[in-house]
Amino acid sequence: MKEIKLNLPFTDAEINSLRANDKVLLSGIVYTARDQAHKRILNLLEHGKPLPFDLRKTAIFYCGPSPAREGRICGAVGPTTSARMDPYTEEMLKAGLRVMIGKGDRSEQTATLIRNYGAVYFAAIGGISAVLSRCIVSCETFLWEDLGAEAIYRMELLNMPVFVSIV
Amino acid sequence: MRFIDTSLIYTAVYETICKISFVCDPQLHEAILEAQHRETEDLPREILGMIIQNHNYASEDIIPLCQDTGTTLIFAEIGTDIHFSGKPFSETIQAATADAQHDCPLRASIVLEPIFERNNSKNNCPAVIHYELVPGDKLRLLVAQKGGGAENMSFMKMLSPSASADTIVDFVAEGVIAAGSRPCPPLILGVGIGGNFEEAPLLAKKALFLDLNGHHQDPRYAELEKRIVAKINHAGCGVQGFGGNNTVLSARIITAPCHIASLPVAVNLQCHVHRHEEIII
Numbered sequence A: 001m002k003e004i005k006l007n008l009p010f011t012d013a014e015i016n017s018l019r020a021n022d023k024v025l026l027s028g029i030v031y032t033a034r035d036q037a038h039k040r041i042l043n044l045l046e047h048g049k050p051l052p053f054d055l056r057k058t059a060i061f062y063c064g065p066s067p068a069r070e071g072r073i074c075g076a077v078g079p080t081t082s083a084r085m086d087p088y089t090e091e092m093l094k095a096g097l098r099v100m101i102g103k104g105d106r107s108e109q110t111a112t113l114i115r116n117y118g119a120v121y122f123a124a125i126g127g128i129s130a131v132l133s134r135c136i137v138s139c140e141t142f143l144w145e146d147l148g149a150e151a152i153y154r155m156e157l158l159n160m161p162v163f164v165s166i167v
Numbered sequence B: 001m002r003f004i005d006t007s008l009i010y011t012a013v014y015e016t017i018c019k020i021s022f023v024c025d026p027q028l029h030e031a032i033l034e035a036q037h038r039e040t041e042d043l044p045r046e047i048l049g050m051i052i053q054n055h056n057y058a059s060e061d062i063i064p065l066c067q068d069t070g071t072t073l074i075f076a077e078i079g080t081d082i083h084f085s086g087k088p089f090s091e092t093i094q095a096a097t098a099d100a101q102h103d104c105p106l107r108a109s110i111v112l113e114p115i116f117e118r119n120n121s122k123n124n125c126p127a128v129i130h131y132e133l134v135p136g137d138k139l140r141l142l143v144a145q146k147g148g149g150a151e152n153m154s155f156m157k158m159l160s161p162s163a164s165a166d167t168i169v170d171f172v173a174e175g176v177i178a179a180g181s182r183p184c185p186p187l188i189l190g191v192g193i194g195g196n197f198e199e200a201p202l203l204a205k206k207a208l209f210l211d212l213n214g215h216h217q218d219p220r221y222a223e224l225e226k227r228i229v230a231k232i233n234h235a236g237c238g239v240q241g242f243g244g245n246n247t248v249l250s251a252r253i254i255t256a257p258c259h260i261a262s263l264p265v266a267v268n269l270q271c272h273v274h275r276h277e278e279i280i281i
Ligand code: SF4
Pocket: A079, A080, A126, A127, A128, B066, B067, B068, B069, B070, B146, B147, B148, B149, B150, B151, B182, B183, B184, B271, B272, B273
């Protein structure tokens, strides 16, 4: 098992060099999105409206953090089940997304799409929020605050452990 | 007749929700250490190590064990000799749930309307409460913070009354294996056998509160518990789907009488954060 340090955004060569089960310590800016945020993103795309961030240059982290205690950078951070985002993934890939982080398997169809687009899906470990939260350098609500935990948060990661699941 | 002021219940439930959200159950911690010891493959062993580290960091940093801080679930066994004074019982539980969410803080994970608005209640209320009357003057509360991932993979079926023990082992094992990594293995399983359409799932949920290392008092059911664990662990999903032999740490069965035409079987999946506690007042 290899352990690789990588910074977002990735080059195509970096994605191509990854192999299933590689452990990656991931750094850089990611945006969180769960079911509701995906619906809204797709709605923007459908209407030809620009997204407020460049999907190509970042990663989408399927995550709804818990609120931060006072004086803390973030609350508990961890992945939610990625398979629930499968129905939105093709549109997201079309719009430029190349890096996804979540928990668990994807459907066969989604896995094929991810490979065809030269994208990568990382599995983060569920239920280790205290470990993952130590890898968050900054966290702010970025968009759709009304969605609460389902809003889009902009997070900066430093060496967050994830495992290559689909590439 | 014993009087219990519900403010006592408020405090106990509030403190329990906060505690189980941050502090790992010692028995579960032991079970993970043992699993790590047993594990033969590198990747799942490393992930078990991260889970152990999480237990330590969560209490050190006062950060929830998991970002899905769960639905508050309470089984209330109420002695019939008790008279409650103060605020109504259920209001007390809801207040403890809301205040724990606000103060810890925990994630507000409950929507009030399930299909159309899916509007968040913003305080994690309502808690789910099941009531049972029992003889005596004690109040026993089983409290859990139950995550959505594992709950979503839970399942039940009305089996044919002639189903054999083998069929039941297969049914439980196949359902859990099909769930793959989604319920966040290593898992604890609660299995309810018998009762009816609503009782079997309640028994399954209640079985999650039994001793992880214990076994059913009827050796035939104890055998079923062991076979379920062995069959699932043999299938190789493993810790978080990364292989190895630790998909399930424990399976516990509770049974109940049932109709001559029925054999309900329900399986409640519990993830490895396993936030639960018993309160006796
Ligand atoms: S299933 Fe359990 S460990 Fe996994 S994300 Fe949900 S609460 Fe956390």
